Amino acid sequence: MANKDAILVYGAGVSGLGAAEVLAKAGNKVILYNDEEKEIDQELYELLEANEGMFCYGDVPNLLATVKTFVISPGISIRSPLAEKAKAEGIEVISEVELAFRNYHGHIAAITGTNGKTTTTTLIGKMFEALPVKTAVGGNIGLALSKEVEGLNEESFLAAELSSYQLEGVKNFKADIAVVLNLTPDHLERHHTMEEYGVIKKRILNNQTKSDYTILNYDDKTIRSWGEAVTGTLCYFSRVEELYEGVYLQDGTFYIKWQGDKFEVCHKDELKIFGSHNEENVLAAIACGFFAGVSIEDMKRALVNFTGVEHRLEYVTSIDDVPYYNDSKATNPESTIKALESFPDGHIVLIAGGRDKGTDLTEMMNLVKKNVDLLILIGEAKERFEAAAKEAGVENIVIVKTFSQAIARAKVSAMYPQVVLLSPACASFDMFKDFPARGKAFKEMVLALAES
Numbered sequence: 001m002a003n004k005d006a007i008l009v010y011g012a013g014v015s016g017l018g019a020a021e022v023l024a025k026a027g028n029k030v031i032l033y034n035d036e037e038k039e040i041d042q043e044l045y046e047l048l049e050a051n052e053g054m055f056c057y058g059d060v061p062n063l064l065a066t067v068k069t070f071v072i073s074p075g076i077s078i079r080s081p082l083a084e085k086a087k088a089e090g091i092e093v094i095s096e097v098e099l100a101f102r103n104y105h106g107h108i109a110a111i112t113g114t115n116g117k118t119t120t121t122t123l124i125g126k127m128f129e130a131l132p133v134k135t136a137v138g139g140n141i142g143l144a145l146s147k148e149v150e151g152l153n154e155e156s157f158l159a160a161e162l163s164s165y166q167l168e169g170v171k172n173f174k175a176d177i178a179v180v181l182n183l184t185p186d187h188l189e190r191h192h193t194m195e196e197y198g199v200i201k202k203r204i205l206n207n208q209t210k211s212d213y214t215i216l217n218y219d220d221k222t223i224r225s226w227g228e229a230v231t232g233t234l235c236y237f238s239r240v241e242e243l244y245e246g247v248y249l250q251d252g253t254f255y256i257k258w259q260g261d262k263f264e265v266c267h268k269d270e271l272k273i274f275g276s277h278n279e280e281n282v283l284a285a286i287a288c289g290f291f292a293g294v295s296i297e298d299m300k301r302a303l304v305n306f307t308g309v310e311h312r313l314e315y316v317t318s319i320d321d322v323p324y325y326n327d328s329k330a331t332n333p334e335s336t337i338k339a340l341e342s343f344p345d346g347h348i349v350l351i352a353g354g355r356d357k358g359t360d361l362t363e364m365m366n367l368v369k370k371n372v373d374l375l376i377l378i379g380e381a382k383e384r385f386e387a388a389a390k391e392a393g394v395e396n397i398v399i400v401k402t403f404s405q406a407i408a409r410a411k412v413s414a415m416y417p418q419v420v421l422l423s424p425a426c427a428s429f430d431m432f433k434d435f436p437a438r439g440k441a442f443k444e445m446v447l448a449l450a451e452s
Contacts, residue, residue: 011073018144095169113181208232275342328439354426
């Protein structure tokens with residue numbers, strides 16, 4: 001019988017490469033496997049070989065013969081044939097996030113939700129910088145979580161953005177502070193039903209005790225209902241109701257009310273980010289910072305200096321007094337709805353479309369009819385989006401073949417007081433590698449138009 005001493009890392013993306021490097025540095029025999037051929041860094045290749053490991057791809061005979069643990073990258077389903085085969089052979093299958101957790105003994109603030117994760121996690125990371133300990137931000141943002149925890153200690157605080165893909169394979173994972181922002185349809189091509197999607201998201205609350213904190217969105221009825229069964233100390237946040245206890249927005253001011261004390265943090269007009277969705281993100285970040293021990297003064301300083309994250313309602317420039325906004329991170333209709341609601345006066349020229357996720361478009365198109373002057377559609381989803389828009393009564397619709405044509409058409413059509421908004425409500429994979437590449441292309445094209 002083969003000696004089961006190897007750790008298989010499946011997937012040679014950011015998470016897989018990070019996990020393989022960390023494991024090999026610790027002296028483990030690591031098999032880094034990818035479905036397709038891929039060029040990896042020579043230094044990592046040599047590090048793997050130094051510990052009798054290797055990088056391989058494609059059809060590899062007896063791949064699992066020496067494997068004791070199987071670490072799966074977030075881009076690969078826990079139900080993939082190779083992962084199912086490993087489980088059938090009694091091999092433990094875990095996510096890269098679970099691996100990072102097992103290698104880290106400090107504090108974790110974990111953030112999930114369909115929308116707003118990156119903004120909230122980044123903002124929490126800014127707040128954590130005021131703590132007198134080492135801090136880091138990682139997960140679905142930046143480097144692999146396995147890499148981010150390197151150099152941290154038991155006093156450290158880590159802000160971890162966790163997607164449903166990353167939560168599929170957690171087991172022992174436990175967050176000192178768990179934040180759930182919202183739950184709307186997304187990634188159903190992988191999770192199939194909203195019920196299953198919710199079950200996976202809820203894993204961020206696993207293993208919490210009363211000494212841990214659970215922060216939930218009171219305004220999202222589904223997330224609010226999760227509070228009935230949490231095992232951590234529960235704190236709600238709300239932008240529409242004054243809470244008896246929790247974090248809330250009242251008359252434009254953010255408040256904390258906890259165990260008989262009430263604190264005023266700041267007013268929303270002091271912020272550089274805007275929109276109801278960002279108000280929710282700020283409330284969640286305040287709650288997280290509060291329980292992590294960040295002072296009110298340091299939280300306010302982080303809030304008023306925060307300019308947002310790239311590709312999320314990011315101001316690019318103005319051309320002929322028309323502002324252009326890059327919201328490439330809006331990869332589902334709910335996210336685009338939040339972007340449209342951020343311009344309550346309407347007069348939007350909206351560029352939407354891409355790789356279709358098959359999500360319901362009814363609510364989004366009803367808002368498009370109300371707030372959008374011109375809808376420009378691109379990508380594989382354009383025909384379905386057009387049909388849904390017409391059904392909602394949207395009249396001004398233009399379909400173009402290329403991304404550059406969409407931007408050129410927006411420039412020709414848009415006039416003050418309109419705004420041009422890229423908020424696709426779709427994945428980017430029909431035209432781009434990922435949503436950052438799409439957003440970068442948008443910014444480059446817009447800036448080129450501004451110069452000309």
